[in-house]
Amino acid sequence: MKVYELKRAPNARRVRMFLAEKGVDMAYEQVDLSGGENLSPDFLAKNPAGRIPVLALDDGSYLSESVAICRYFEELYPDNNLFGTTPLERAQIEMWSRFIEFNLWQPAGMAFRHITGFYQDRETCFPEWGQECKLLTGQWFGKLEERLQASVYIAGDRFTIADILALCAIDFAARTLALHISDEQIALKRWYDAVSSRPSAQA
Amino acid sequence: MKVYELKRAPNARRVRMFLAEKGVDMAYEQVDLSGGENLSPDFLAKNPAGRIPVLALDDGSYLSESVAICRYFEELYPDNNLFGTTPLERAQIEMWSRFIEFNLWQPAGMAFRHITGFYQDRETCFPEWGQECKLLTGQWFGKLEERLQASVYIAGDRFTIADILALCAIDFAARTLALHISDEQIALKRWYDAVSSRPSAQA
Numbered sequence: 509m510k511v512y513e514l515k516r517a518p519n520a521r522r523v524r525m526f527l528a529e530k531g532v533d534m535a536y537e538q539v540d541l542s543g544g545e546n547l548s549p550d551f552l553a554k555n556p557a558g559r560i561p562v563l564a565l566d567d568g569s570y571l572s573e574s575v576a577i578c579r580y581f582e583e584l585y586p587d588n589n590l591f592g593t594t595p596l597e598r599a600q601i602e603m604w605s606r607f608i609e610f611n612l613w614q615p616a617g618m619a620f621r622h623i624t625g626f627y628q629d630r631e632t633c634f635p636e637w638g639q640e641c642k643l644l645t646g647q648w649f650g651k652l653e654e655r656l657q658a659s660v661y662i663a664g665d666r667f668t669i670a671d672i673l674a675l676c677a678i679d680f681a682a683r684t685l686a687l688h689i690s691d692e693q694i695a696l697k698r699w700y701d702a703v704s705s706r707p708s709a710q711a
Numbered sequence: 712m713k714v715y716e717l718k719r720a721p722n723a724r725r726v727r728m729f730l731a732e733k734g735v736d737m738a739y740e741q742v743d744l745s746g747g748e749n750l751s752p753d754f755l756a757k758n759p760a761g762r763i764p765v766l767a768l769d770d771g772s773y774l775s776e777s778v779a780i781c782r783y784f785e786e787l788y789p790d791n792n793l794f795g796t797t798p799l800e801r802a803q804i805e806m807w808s809r810f811i812e813f814n815l816w817q818p819a820g821m822a823f824r825h826i827t828g829f830y831q832d833r834e835t836c837f838p839e840w841g842q843e844c845k846l847l848t849g850q851w852f853g854k855l856e857e858r859l860q861a862s863v864y865i866a867g868d869r870f871t872i873a874d875i876l877a878l879c880a881i882d883f884a885a886r887t888l889a890l891h892i893s894d895e896q897i898a899l900k901r902w903y904d905a906v907s908s909r910p911s912a913q914a
């Protein structure tokens with residue numbers, strides 16, 4: 509098996525961090541997103557959406573989408589559970605994962621692309637929409653502060669895939685949008701320090 | 712148990728269709744989205760994201776996000792499997808579900824909101840971005856045509872949650888954006904006729 513990725517891309521980091529938590533060794537091959545390698549016919553045959561990460565399976569098929577790849581490895585390696593054990597816990601973790609994806613990660617990604625025009629060779633950018641997305645991203649820092657005042661981790665009392673998604677989104681927002689946890693967001697900062705000090709955060 | 716929803720909202724339809732496929736009876740309560748009932752403190756206590764559908768559980772807790780709700784019922788009622796049985800099939804169904812959500816449903820939803828200003832009392836709209844989203848939605852009709860030339864259903868050779876997500880998105884795009892399957896998209900039309908004629912499509 510091998511993962512096609514780009515080391516600095518947040519969705520690729522999700523998979524690396526997840527596999528580090530699981531203790532799974534993996535081979536990686538870098539994809540030149542800036543040069544458009546992900547839009548080549550060869551790559552689109554692996555993933556019709558033209559995105560990384562993509563897992564190449566030993567049978568010659570491919571699996572895309574970071575969370576689908578993580579869930580695949582969760583089921584292959586059930587120790588150190590990160591997706592939940594009971595139907596309700598599994599649903600709650602998925603709910604929080606989706607909250608993070610739709611309200612924190614996606615606005616952050618759109619803000620970056622529309623403000624910087626990073627992919628303006630292949631998409632139409634609207635900087636004002638990017639600024640609005642940056643505002644929306646910042647608002648969810650506040651939602652997470654409220655949540656983490658009541659919960660040790662994002663989805664409950666233990667570390668899960670939802671924390672991986674949130675950490676990757678927050679570090680991306682800090683690096684590309686200069687959005688940072690404020691001094692008043694004490695619970696969010698406590699969570700951030702705990703999660704980012706895990707060895708997997710360096711994967 | 713009870714589901715808070717809005718009958719005409721596509722994410723609410725996902726849950727109704729899923730429960731109809733599973734043969735699960737459910738009580739529903741309508742939420743006045745246009746009037747902002749979903750942004751009231753009472754509703755935000757149920758779902759901090761302020762969205763429908765929300766499942767009220769018998770223990771007094773709440774579960775949000777359509778796909779998390781569906782997965783919860785999948786695990787409670789494993790007959791007529793819709794999320795996959797093996798680790799690989801489950802990952803493939805999740806991959807296609809995410810393709811549909813991110814590339815078809817989300818652009819369609821943003822197009823509707825930004826073009827019509829439907830929620831302009833509570834969000835800033837950029838009509839040009841809405842038009843771009845409409846273009847992106849239409850492009851994925853073409854991606855689905857390619858996929859369905861090679862596959863009977865979206866995620867493989869049987870009906871799954873991915874087909875529910877796709878049907879809800881396509882019907883929404885037709886109704887609100889006047890985006891329709893073209894005469895040349897024969898495989899997509901074949902799939903659409905098969906899926907929309909299931910009794911659950913009327914739920």
